[in-house]
Amino acid sequence: MARIMAFDYGTKRIGIAVTDPLQIIATGLDTIHPQYIVDYLKNYLQTEQVERFIVGEPKQMDNTPSQSAMHVKGFVTILTKNFPQIPIEMLDERFTSKMASATIAQSGMNKKNRQNKELVDTISAVILLQSYMDRRLF
Incomplete structure (x- = not known):
């Protein structure tokens, strides 16, 4: 089986999570600046098989797109153009960022590590990916 990869897109950082090849466990992979994401993925895909991007x-609370939706749409366009397969x-x-912050706070990490925005973005991607995997089971 191939992996599934999830992205928590931000204009400063993209949190990336990936499943194991059997698609059982979601794990944080990295946090990358958006300008480097295509090269990062091309390099990653040389050694790993990915069947789907999440x-x-x-969205806002009323289910309408948030202000950052246009940036995410641009990111999806870049993914589609570079990885059409x-x-x-x-x-x-x-709530993924809030859930990630709460998870970090409960982990017992020191204050400096709890404020690490890259860690929050990576864990947000893990939560997103785990949510996708849980949804597939039902």
């Missing part, structure tokens, strides 16, 4: 869809699914990402 991209967090930013990999299907992309959008998944509501509301």
